[in-house]
Amino acid sequence: DLFTIFLNIHYVYNLHQKNGFTCMLLGEIFELVQLLFVVGFTVFLANCVDYDILFANKFVNHTDSSKVTLPDAFLPVDVCSARIRENAFVIFVLIISGVFWLHRLVKFIYNVCCYWEIRSFYINALKMTMSELPYATWQEVQARIVEIQKEHQICIHKKELTELDIYHRILRFKNYMVAMVNKSLLPVRFRLPGLGESVFYTRGLKYNFELIFFWGPGSLFENEWSLKSEYKRGGNRLELADKLASRILWIGIANLLLCPVILVWQILYAFFSYTEVIKREPGSLGARCWSLYGRCYLRHFNELDHELMSRLSKGYKPASKYMNCFLSPLLTVVAKNVAFFAGSLLAVLIALTIYDEDVLSVEHVLSSITLLGVCITVCRSFIPDKHMVFCPEQLLRVILAHIHYMPDHWQGNAHRYETRDQFSQLFQYKAVFILEELISPVVTPIILIFCLRRKSLEIIDFFRNFTVEVIGVGDTCSFAQMDIRQHGHPAWMSAGKTEASIYQQAEDGKTELSLMHFAITNPQWQPPQETTHFISQLKERVHREATSDTHPLSLSESEVHSNLNSYFTCCHLVIPITSPSCPQFLLIFAFSLHRTDARTVSSGSSVWEGQLTSLVLSEYASTEMSIHALYMHEVIVGEQVWEQSRGPL
Structure with a gap:
């Protein structure tokens, strides 16, 4: 029943993300086994092991050998079961765990039945085998679903999906x-x-x-x-x-x-x-x-899990570099000296074990080596890279190019600990x-x-x-x-287009940024007329101001070269210059080179322009979204600063 499949289309997406039916089935089975293992192994360790024998606090008499083996520390089955029956808390935990496991088992059986139907849907309707699924993008799957709607009417309430x-x-x-x-x-x-x-x-x-x-x-x-x-x-x-x-x-x-x-x-x-x-x-x-x-x-409205994780993963490195800018100098001094003393002790112990391996049999030597190694590793995490340059403002802008959301009062205050503490919540x-x-x-x-x-x-x-x-x-x-008129915010370039009250407005430009993200991610989507007007107007405004000679964000090619060198010196990121990790000035310059249409590539007047254009096309969607996110934040902050500078009339 294709209509039932459409009602459960989230299963279609989940099966794609889990790389097919077999991977999904194995994952579900191992989750059930994992639950049994954790509960059973814990009960066994708590009730069925004689730790006095294991820790050599009690001797074991052997007729054939004096060597103690691991099974010697295991209690007999009758003693073990008796200790379990006498412990009311263990019985309670086992009952609750058993009920929960049975619930998971029923859910597993139900999911297998559902996913088997979804598997048939992929093979028979979408013409995709399970071996092809891990290598197909979700956009390909989605395009096929839209196409079969025209033939098989999987959604009976509308003609086109x-x-x-x-x-x-x-x-x-x-x-x-x-x-x-x-x-x-x-x-x-x-x-x-x-x-x-x-x-x-x-x-x-x-x-x-x-x-x-x-x-x-x-x-x-x-x-x-x-x-x-x-x-x-x-x-x-x-x-x-x-x-x-x-x-x-x-x-x-x-x-x-x-x-x-x-x-x-x-x-x-x-x-x-x-x-x-x-x-x-x-x-x-x-x-x-x-x-x-x-x-x-x-997360944007209408952003799938894999789209969100891809975006946040790209922002991970600059976010880590930004947080590392705030390592405490006092803590760094302490960490360096603790690492020195711990490293000295570890070096001596390692040298002794190399000279004579019997040193390892001395009590607590092996555990001391392990703890000293852990101590050194932890201390090193508090010691910054000696080549790191303190440039929080640039790093925060790189982060914004990926995550798309942050309070406007962070800009200009990236060096403050208050901003760092608020970012640490994310x-x-x-x-x-x-x-x-x-x-x-x-x-x-x-x-x-x-x-x-x-x-x-x-x-x-x-x-x-x-x-x-x-x-x-x-x-x-x-x-x-993502209706601008119903939920748009006037401060986010929706002035005159929105009729929403303060209660109806989405905060932090969520409606506008979500709309741009969805339109760029799904270029075949035909938005309503008012929404189309907002998108095209924003693109035209970005392009016009990026190519304007008088706009402060427009840069010459030589200025881009100069700023690019300083950017890499500051951030220490080896990335393509058209990556969404690039700062706003470079993104807008790249955007101005390939105009506003990714499908139209003009031959550049120089090798620099030609290479830049070809690189932009490879990551067009994420780059374009970074451009608009940075631009919208820049315009809003700039207008707020201008309004504040005017003062009362």
């Missing part, structure tokens, strides 16, 4: 989450005594939000594509808010009761997942990653990420009961006011329509 319809079905709930973060509706930002403003948004908290709003029992949606009718009416909003608050309370209490089990699971999972990595690469805890909140804050230490996930079982019920419950009326109003029904798609978030 657009790229936006497909994105809406895949990202229905994620668009709601992006909108709620954008409007600061979710309680994820807190002001803590002594710590200032902090962000707490973990996978456990995100799971509970989705459980409450979208798919759990009693959620706001009656199925995957339709909001319950009572939430679309405003007459009983207070009653619905009380009902939602009560549901949040009970889910919070359930989280509180399950807190010990979830906490134990989080600790065990983190131990089994990260211990080997930390031993092999101790500095990995000092590495950074994009936080879960950062991914939601930086780009956090891996160790902080792990710590937040570990304490999430304790903090999540507190946030649900005392913070989210208070916002129940605002949540009800949000879903009523910002839900629209789209033919062939169902109920979607109105922000995901």
